[in-house]
Amino acid sequence: MSEERGNDSPSEMRLSLKQSSVSGGMPNFSENKKSSTKSVVSGSLVSSSVSVTSDQSRREPLNFSDKKSPSAGSVVSGSLVSSSVSVTSDQSRREPLNFSDKKSPSAGSVRSGSLVSSSVSVTSDQSRREPLNFSDKKTPSAGSVRPGSIVSSSMSVKSDQSRDPPLDFSDKKTQSAGRTLDSDFQTHSNHKNFKDNLLGIFQELENKIINFLKNELERFRKILQKDGTQEKDFVKDFNENKCSIKEAALELTLCFLREMKQHEAADTLEDDLIFIHQLKCSLKNKYQCVFEGIAKQGDSTLLKNIYTDLYITQGCSEQVNIEHEVRQIEVTSRRHESQEIPVECTKLFEAPEKDKQIRTVLTKGVAGIGKSISVQKFIMDWAEGKENQDISFMFPLPFREMNLKETEKLSLMDLITQFFPETKGLNLTRRNRFKVLFILDGLDECRLPLNFGGNVTRADILSPSSLDVLLTNLVNGNLLPSALIWITTRPAAASKIPPDYIDRLTEIRGFSDTQKVEYFKKRFTDENQAKEIIDHVKKSKSLFIMCHIPVFCWISATVFQNILEEKRKNLKNNEAGDSSKTLQESNAEDTPKTLTQMYTHFLCFQIQQSRKKYDGEYTPDVSWDKDAILSLGKLAFHQLEKNNLIFYDTDLEACGINASKASVYSSMCTQIFKEERGIIVGTMYCFVHLSIQEFIAALYAHLFLDKNKTSVFAQDSTEQANKNEAMVDLLKTAVDKALESDNGHLDLFLRFFLALSLQSNRQLLRGLLTQQDCNEQDYKEIVQYIKLKLEDNPSPERSINLLYCLNEMNDQTLVEEIQNHLSKGSLSSGDLSPSQWSALAFVLLTSEEELEEFELQKFKKSDECLIRLSSVIRTSKRALLNDCNLTEKSCPALATLLGSDNSLKELNINNNNLQDSGVKKICSGLKMLKCELEILRLSNCSFTEEGYKALALALRSNPSHLIELDLAGNDPRQSGVNQLTNVLKNGYCKLKILRLNDCNLTDKCCSVLSKLLGSETNLKELNMNNNNLQDSGVTYLCTGLKNKKCKLEILRLCKCDLTEKSCSDLASVLNSDSSSLKDLDLSNNDLHDSGVKLLSEGLREKCKLQKLSHQF
Incomplete structure (x- = not known):
């Protein structure tokens, strides 16, 4: 490097450095000194034009400090130096501008007053741009300027990778580096003119x-x-x-x-x-995109293009799961939507009452119903700024992905930054006004113990713990108590979260009938094709019910679209006159009408698509890879036995599937691989839907018999397997295994397994299943075996499933028998066998007509009939079970249906000998939040204060629905009345009508009832007919009736041993401003004319009474 100095004279320096990249640094606000290579003496005027082509050069920060900064060279104060410098150093860099008022040391200096115009070309390999520095302390620089110096810098950057060139506020185009050097030198050659221009330049810059x-x-x-x-x-x-x-x-x-x-x-x-x-x-x-069902590589659909609103309801069942999810779908599809409280997905955390806060929401729904899609839509609405903008941060954490972190020790912030690297540096605790939402999707897929009772307490989001400890403390509110939590799950896993930690229970119901149609119309842009598919699905009851599940809609659409395309291809090559043939007009065997046929078509289509993808050709005949399907089937079967829907590499390897080649199976087993921003969250696998896993498992059981000549159920058995087991024996074993299940998890597997033994279904699987079809004798034998099992009185749910199995096997004999009985009206007088009772329930459940009212007397007055038809009762709105000789024996069935998904609004059990024990059992269902019964009639059911106590506890647990309660003819005694009235005083209890006629009440009971009338109760009608209340009892009642809080409009006191004295008390009530009475019944009391006269005096202008009954 060369250096020139001049005293009050211009001088020029030229540097040339050869390098290839420039990188920009971050702004620096530090006040520390930095070393440099050049210093300009304070007071000098330096005009610099610099050309930089370095790969790693960076600009030093602006320095507004008042102290010296060291430098390699300095310019004497006041000097004017015009410099054009060529530098070939490897480490040259552009130093920051220094606006300090103090001297900065430098390697070379220019005297004060000198004018320096510098044009520098820099191509150093390691040059870099320093950050802006606004500190008040010294900052090193390549050149240091003494106080009073003026520095004008023009920089030309020509490197390949340089960034952030200086802002250009000029109105003219920037010239080349060479021309700028000449121009600057000429412009500033006249020192006096240049100094005169600086004031204007800096005023404009400012x-x-x-x-x-x-x-x-x-x-x-x-x-x-x-x-x-x-x-x-x-x-x-x-x-x-x-x-x-x-x-x-x-x-x-x-x-x-x-x-x-x-x-x-x-x-x-x-x-x-x-x-x-x-x-x-x-x-x-x-x-923003959704892979619907099985997406081809790179094939996705924008969520907004296919999303259909799902029906989300308030509350969910607290019962033990005793039925397969498909049965739950079949039941809920018959429910009346008007009975349920819908909840908009965007308003999950809005409390119905202003004084209540919702922190944790649990949403349940069967597999494939749309839980994850609802989560996806919720997230997208927030991310696009459409909904819930009061939430600051939203962190979706699927359990299936968190399972891979099971063995790691990490803090909550570590967990967040691993899933969302862009949040690194975020401090969630620094502000109280943060509103954060954690979405824990797929609780049923969680492989953690979630030990809420045994885990240690953690309140520090930076403290490392096991994932199980983190999640339990997050849910129970120890970690980030202000955070919102949304958990989704299948019904069977909902109990993993203690109910005390849940503020709102919701349930996704899936598609209504209208939404099913809407889905197909969105799925198919061709209106005629959409209509044709909708019409066909509606013709099959079982298929239309299953379309309640969005994933099944996709499966159906995939199959029918393929069938239509194939038929149109074939018709195009045949007679033109047949080209209008539709799905309904096609051959029966070509168009699926049962679930088994649907899934068989679906499997064939997926295998054909796979061949077309990998082999490049499409053939109508399926070419089966038996080994691959056996491996896939083994995975499906063994994971079904364990109730697992999500699998990991170890699960695949246990079934002989190489995890690295799992994509071969992706035509039926969706591979979910997460690799984002360089962080591999992990690899997980699952079938598109549980029903597909069950179908593949059933197919595997047949393939296993083909290959090994023994039962798949004998693999883990200690008994020696029969090496020549017949198909019919295997079918019987499957029936027994399914009936042994407590929760029905093998119910749909059994339907598929039995139906796959039929020749009509195996025809589609030709080339895969080689064993002989189930012959006519075997067919009759297994049908008879199922009917015998129905005679063994299995639970109603298992019985219904066996009827569905017979339906899949095309056996309608039991159903036809029952339909014959119904047409003749002979059911009420004749005795039905257990299997016929089950068939009756099946016929009623699969009827096209919506069941508004169920009347037990039309069938048979017995406990057995009620128990057998309980699954039908739960789908009706009104159940009339009065006068049917019912006992305590039928009450557990009533409790189960009240506490489960049901449509009941009115239950009439009048005049049955239930006793206290029976009423207690009914109340165990009545207290469940799922029970939305509005009218309960229990008159003359032979129960006492124990029954009243049970009813009071049920109303305390579930006070929001019951509005009418008839307890006539049951003696509560004083303690029973006390228990009941204490609950009714609570304003949350919605009861409006209470009937206590013929209950042996006395005047002492009226004292308690008076306090009830003067409370916050919602009671509008009270019937106390035929009780020995006497005048003293009415006196008590009138005290409550005069209370301003009293809302009672109807009071019935017929035959209560009253005299004219009661009339005086009642007249004062009627004449008061606070009275709400509109209907008063005093008939069959000894009031005399004098009593009636007293009453008439109360009937003045202020009186609201509209009806008075006083006949004797």
Whole structure:
């Protein structure tokens, strides 16, 4: 390097450095000194034009400090130096501008007053741009300028990878580096003129900087004010048009806000502009598309194009799961939507009561019903700024992915940053106003113990713990108690979360009939094709019911679309006259009408598609890979036995599937692989839907028999397997295994397994199943075996499933027998066998007509009939079971249906000998939140105060639905009345009508009832006919009736041993302003004319009474 000095004379330096890249550094607000290679003496005037082509060069920060900064060279104060320098050093870099008022040491110096114009070309390998420095202390620089010096710098950057060239505020185009050197030298050759121009230059520069910062600060202010649309636009603009000068303005703002102790404003601005925006962008990219069913590689659909609103309801069943999810679908599909309380997905955390806060929501739904899709839509609405913008951060954490972190020790913040790297540096505890939502999707897939009772307490989000400890403390509120939690699960796993930690229970019902049609119309743009598919699905009751599940809609659409396309291809090659043939007009064997036929078609189609994809050709005949299907079937069968839907590499390897080649099976087993931003969350596998897993498992059982000549159920048995087992024996074993299940998890497997033995279904699987079809003798034998099992009185749910099995096997004999009985009206007088009772229930359940009212007397007055038809009763709105000789024996069945999914609004059990024990059992169902019964009639059921106590406890647990309670003819005694009235005083109890006639009540009971009438009770009608209340009892009642809180409109006191004295008390009530009475029945009491006269005096203008009965 060469260096020239001149005293008050211009001098020029030229440097040439050869390098290839320039990298920009971050702004530096440090006040520490930095070393440099050149220093200009304070007071010198330096005009510099620099050309930089370095790969790693960076710009040093602006230094506003008042102290010296060391440098390699210095310029004497006051000197004017015009320098054009060529530097070939490997480590040259451009030093920061120094606005300090003190001297900075340098390797070379220029005297004060010198004018230096420098044009430098830099191509160093390691040169770099230092960050802006606004500190008050020394900062090193390549050149140091003494106080009073003026530095004008023009920099030309020509490297391949350089970034952030200086802002150009000129109105003219920038010239080349060479021309700029000449121009600058000529422009500033006249020292006096140059100095005269500087004042104007810097005034203009000051105005531009001030205007720019004012504009940015105004934007920042509006962002902090949450100024609606403008706020979103500013945040978007900042991130989409991000540049170093905007980032520097933000850093300046944050720095000064924190120096002013305005930490909340600084944190909020940083969160909105950086963390929240980046998280929303990440979630949008991840969740905007949906892979419906089995997506081909790279094939996805925008969520908004296919999303159909799902029906989400308040509350869910607390019963033990005793039925297969498909049966739950079959039951709920008959429910009356008007009976349920719908909840909008976007308003899950809005409490119905203002004083109640909802922190944790648990949403359940059967497999494939749309839980994850609902989560996806919820996230997208937030990320796109449409809904729930009061939530600051949303963190979806699927259990299937968290399972892979099971053995790791990590803090909550570690867990968040591993799943969302863009949140690194975020501090969730620094502000109390944060609103954070954690979405824990797929609780049923969780392989953690979730030991809420035994795990240690953790309250520090930075403290490492096991994943199980983290999640339990997050849910129970020890970690981030202000955070919102949304958990989704299948019904069987809902009990993993203690109910005390759940503020709202919801359930996804899937598609209504209208939504099923809407789905197919969205799925198919061809209206005629959509209509044809909808019409066919509606013709098959079992298929239309299953379309309640969105995934089954996709399966059906896939199959029918393929069938239509194949038929049209064939018809195109045949006679033109047949080209209009539709699904309904096609051959019966070609079009699926049962579940087994649907899934068989689906399997064949997927295998054909797989061959077309991998072999490049399509053939109508399926070419089976038996080994692959056996391996896949083994996985399906053994995981079904364990009730697992999600599998990992170890599960695949246990079934002989090489995890690295699992994509071969992806035509039926969806591989879910997560690899985002360089972090591999892990690999998980699952079947598209549980029903597909059950179908493949059933197919495997047949293949296993083909290959090994023995039963698949004998694999883990200690008994020696029969090496020549006949198919019919295997079918019987499957029936027995399914009936042994407590929760019915093998019910659908059994339907598929039995149906796959039929020749009509095996025809589609030709080439795969080689064993002989079930012959006519075997067919009759297995049908008879199922009917014998029905005679053994299995549970109603297992019985219904056996009828569905017979339906899949095309045996309608039992159903036809019952239909014959129904047509003749002979059911009520004749005795039915257990299998016929089951068939009757099946016929009623699969009827096209919606069951408004069920009347037990039309069938048979017995406990057995009620128990057998309980599954039918739960689908009706009104159940009339009065006068049917029922006893305590039938009450457990009633309790089960009340506590499960049901449509009941009215239950009449009048005049049955239930006794206290029976009423207690009924109340165990009545107290369940799922029970939405509005009218309960229990008159003359032979129960006492124990029964009343049970009813009081049930109303305390579930007070929101029952509005009418008839207890006539049952003696509560004093204690029973006390128990009941204590509950009814609570304003949350909705009971409006209470009948206590013929209950042996006395005047002492009236004292308690008077307090009830003067409370916050919602009671509007009270019937106390035929009780020995006497005048003293009425006196007590009138005290309550005069209370301003009393809302009673109807009071019945017929035949209560009253005299004219009671009339005086009642007249004072009628004449009071607070009275709400509209109907008063005093008939069959000895009132005399004098009593009636007293009453008439109370009937004045203020009186609201509309009806008075007083005949004797």
